[in-house]
Amino acid sequence: MEIMESEGLKKVPEPFEGILYDSILEGMRNLLGEECMKVALYHLRLSLYTPPQELHEKLVKIFKGGAVTIERIIVKEMYSKTGLPYVETAPFDFVKHCELAKSLITEREY
Numbered sequence: 001m002e003i004m005e006s007e008g009l010k011k012v013p014e015p016f017e018g019i020l021y022d023s024i025l026e027g028m029r030n031l032l033g034e035e036c037m038k039v040a041l042y043h044l045r046l047s048l049y050t051p052p053q054e055l056h057e058k059l060v061k062i063f064k065g066g067a068v069t070i071e072r073i074i075v076k077e078m079y080s081k082t083g084l085p086y087v088e089t090a091p092f093d094f095v096k097h098c099e100l101a102k103s104l105i106t107e108r109e110y
Contacts, residue, residue: 023078052098
């Protein structure tokens with residue numbers, strides 16, 4: 001697992017952060033292909049610690065209405081990785097899905 005270093009301090013990512021980041025990579029790779037994913041990630045400038053709301057805003061800025069498709073794929077990937085049941089909601093809310101997944105993952109850890 002990656003560790004962020006800042007001013008001599010090390011922060012180990014929470015399980016949710018790693019799962020979300022891996023889901024972003026795999027979801028975008030599956031949708032866009034390897035090369036397009038790399039270009040998109042370059043422009044998104046994500047880190048392991050990018051909050052879901054910030055990710056949502058960046059995706060909308062770059063992909064406009066297509067962001068929701070990418071977000072759905074990321075959420076489905078994240079739920080699949082954690083064994084959580086995915087239930088489609090209308091309207092789709094990426095941040096709320098991430099918050100729910102984070103709370104369930106955190107609950108499982110303890």
